[in-house]
Amino acid sequence: MMETQLQDDHLNLVLPNDQGTLQVFPGVHPAQKTATTLYYQGSDLLGIDQVADAAVVTRSLVILPLADTEPAYISGMLSALATKAGLKFADPKLTVPKNQQKPAQAYIAALLPVLTLLGAAFAPKAKKKPAKAQHRWQKAVAAVAFTTDFAGTQATIYWQKRNEMRLVAGAHMLPEPKLNADGSLGFSARFAQQLRQEHQAAFNQDFVTTADIILKSTNEVGLFLYFGNTNSWLQFKDANGKTLDDWTIVK
Structure with missing residues (x-):
């Protein structure tokens, strides 16, 4: 069961099965080497470990895996998922060695349901429906x-x-x-x-x-x-x- 801890400036979610911790901050939280940081505007993912416009960020999700899981590999796998979902900000330099891909995939598989619960699942931005055509008599x-x-x-x-x-x-x-x-x-x-x-x-x-x-x-x-x-x-x-x-x- 996931444990929830409300801190002064963020929400702390202790993930089940020793999967580490997920922190939710309002606005921008600085990226760090010991974590993977996802930046959102509402439910739209804007960046992984970096963001082009910090002013529009409404929340930051900081993933703190256990010591034997390299955050850079988590960032790389999430970057690949973002690219697959059509999110074009993803940094192609965030690659994962082949021998680390399965552990990283297993970790992300456990993480994604939590992201979905938080309304932070990886999905392309919804396309706006075209406005209904207007006609004018003359x-x-x-x-x-x-x-x-x-x-x-x-x-x-x-x-x-x-x-x-x-x-x-x-x-x-x-x-x-x-x-x-x-x-x-x-x-x-x-x-x-x-x-x-x-x-x-x-x-x-x-x-x-x-x-x-x-x-x-x-x-x-x-x-x-x-x-x-x-x-x-x-x-x-x-x-x-x-x-x-x-x-x-x-x-």
Whole structure:
């Protein structure tokens, strides 16, 4: 069992099975030859035994192995793990002799669960999800006829006002939605059916619209025509093949 000792300026974790000690310091703690020091900003590993920008370090993890375990070899093996995880700060000069690799690997195997528990496991920085594309209506686009033939549908659409899209009479709708594996309707299909109920007087039993229909957004038009399941900004195209996305995306 790991023993926890709270000191004045750090947390001391005595590792089980005589694996040495792990110390957690807030901010930067000086590196030393008798230890391996990991520098973090939150859960992001910034450096091993050295760090480019000490000002951004939020905590330091100091690994103090037992006397028969060379800290430099621990640093080397952790550096290799960091490189494998795609962390590019790792120093390639921190190499480990072949006869020391197995002992160092065994030590790190025991250490990694503790690092994971502390939120300090070796992993690449999470990639930020790209922001959702923004589109802006403009007067010039109001006169453009966009068409689609996605999933067997046929339709002409005008984005005639900021919150108003006109589906021209004569549009061919997809008759039935694709069901989930359990035979149920998905959320998009349920919403699409609600839209169709609101405009049921404007299309016939062959699912062809008999009057112009006003909808609020590109998403609603896609749901009404073919139950969604695609990016309609890319499906609606002018006579030259330029998409609605090309016309209106904010860059």
